[in-house]
Amino acid sequence: MSQVMTGITRLTQQMPTQTRQRRFVLGPVVVLVVLAFFVLIAIGIVQSEVGAGGVLLGALLALLPVGPVVAAFLWIDRWEPEPPHLLLAAFVWGAGVAACIAIVLNSVAGILLDAELGAEEGGLITVAVVAPIVEEAVKGLFVVGMLVFKRREFDGITDGIVYAGITAAGFAFTENILYIGRTFDEDGSGAATLTVVILRCVFSPFAHPLFTAMTGIGAGIAAASRRGSGAWLAIPAGYVVAVLLHGLWNASGTLGGGTGFVGVYAVVMVPVFISLIVLSVWQRKREQRIVVEQLPGFARAGWIAPSEITLLSSLAGRRNWRAAVRRQSGRQVEQAVARYQAAVTEMAFLRARMARGSVGRLAQKWHQEALAELLSARLAAVGHPQALTVALRHGGPRGGRPPQNWTPPPPGPAPGQRQQYGPLPPGLPPQSWPYG
Incomplete structure (x- = not known):
């Protein structure tokens, strides 16, 4: 027990100072300001091509698919929701930085290829080859950056799909403004504008997210694999698949007329989209299994109450818990309670990654931080005794009936006393850590 208390004391000493907390706040703000600057540049470029009226109409119509697309990826991300500021940064990166770079590079490549090969052939190569290579690179760069610089937030395939999808949704938003606005400026009757809106916002709102999700899957495989150069090959492999799908999609609109587009849509895009849905659902079930497998060990260690295992084992149980408490x-x-649930999930995922050997030298540091957050979150919940009892008495996962042999968890330590925690579950982490 003395080792446990020593570990908790060390964790307390490692908590951020006010200076570090200011840095944690200032850093994201600076990043978001820079990203917003690129958004303004991208909008300025679009406005220079289509005019203010086209930008306004395009922006209003381009907003239509944003909500459903983003909501779909947030639904995938329910077991361990990613930090909101990172998801916002992903969307802003796609709408600003990625869109700005892609517009410039595609335009330059189009001018050079038109001059060299002629307008028809140069335009086809720009659309079917250059644009997919450039756009999937600038979108995928954010996903890879998350894996490199925010490795702790990147647990596996689900996170890769989510970050890729949100980034691509931002990119598609700006691109839709450009296409809809340009068609509006050139269209006298409005029929062509309506056609573009239907094709891009109704029939293919998930096109860009679907392409970039391939890079996200590659990054997720790399994150979940044992450290080594071989795991990182999944990222360029995913990028190549993303480029091929994107190129085929773009070419279908140019080659073969409407028949080519319908054929690619039905034979390639729909099956790939369905496969992505199946993969996402399977990953969600896998994440649930990881949490369920870890919870008994957490209870033996004293990190959670045994009576909470039932509530923490399903999204429905967690949702009912929060609703009853509210x-x-x-x-x-x-x-x-929500913070406590998130901390439990974070610890479960981390220990699963440690068991696979995919964390490396940062395992001890991350485990210390995750345990500190878990203990702190539970103490905060214990500070509101109803938060840990009301759900099982009012509308819990068994219709209000407590689990067999259930007793309310203790209300926490008395004033001036320390919280007691039992030994760690056997296995991970090594006994040399200050919690064994």
Whole structure:
């Protein structure tokens, strides 16, 4: 027990100082400001091509698919939701940085190829070859950056799909403004504009997210694999698949007329889209299995109460828990429970990655930080005793009936006393750590 208390003391000493906390706040703000600057540049470039009226109409219509697309990826990400500021950064990167770079590079390549090969052949190569290579590179760069610089937030394939999808949704938003606005400026009757809106916002709102998700899957495989150069080959492999799908999609609109587009849509895009849905659902079930397998060990270690295992083992149980707490005690207590649930999931995923050997030399540091957050989150929830009891008494996952042999968890240590925690589950982490 003395080792456990020593470990908790060390964790407390490692908590961020006010200076470090200011840096944690200032850093994301600076990044978002820079990304927003690129968004303004991208909008300025679009406006120079289509005019203010086209930009306004294009932006209004381009917003239509954004909500459903983003909501779909947030649904995939429900077991371990990614930090909102990172998801916002992903969308802004796609809408600003990626779109700005792609517009410039595609335009330059189009001018050079038109001069060299002629307008028809040069335009085809630009659309079917250059654009997919450039656009999938600038979109995928954010996903790879997350894997490199935010490795702890990147657990596997689900995170890769989510970050790729949100980034691509931002890119598609800006691109839709450009295409819709340009067609509006050139279209006298409005029929062509309506056709573009239907094709891009109704029939293919997931096109860009689907392409970039291939790079995200590659990054997710690399994140979940044992450290080594071989795992990182999944990223360029995913990028190549993304480029091929994107190139085939772009070429179908130019070659073969409407028949080519319909054929590629039905034979390639729809099956790939369905496969991505199946993969995402399978990954969600896999994440649930990881959490369920880890919870008994957490209870033996004293990190959670045994009676909480049932509530933490399913999304429905967690949702009912939070809803019951909100009705009984308000949103502040609900937020304490939500933070506690997220900390449990984070620890479960981390220990699963450690067991696979995919964390490396940062394992000890990350485990210390995750344990500190878990203990802190539970103490905050224990500070509101109803947060840990009301769900099982009012509308829990068994219709309000507590699990067999259930007893309410203790209300926490008395004033002036320390919280008691049992030994770690056997296996991970090594006994040399300050928690064994």
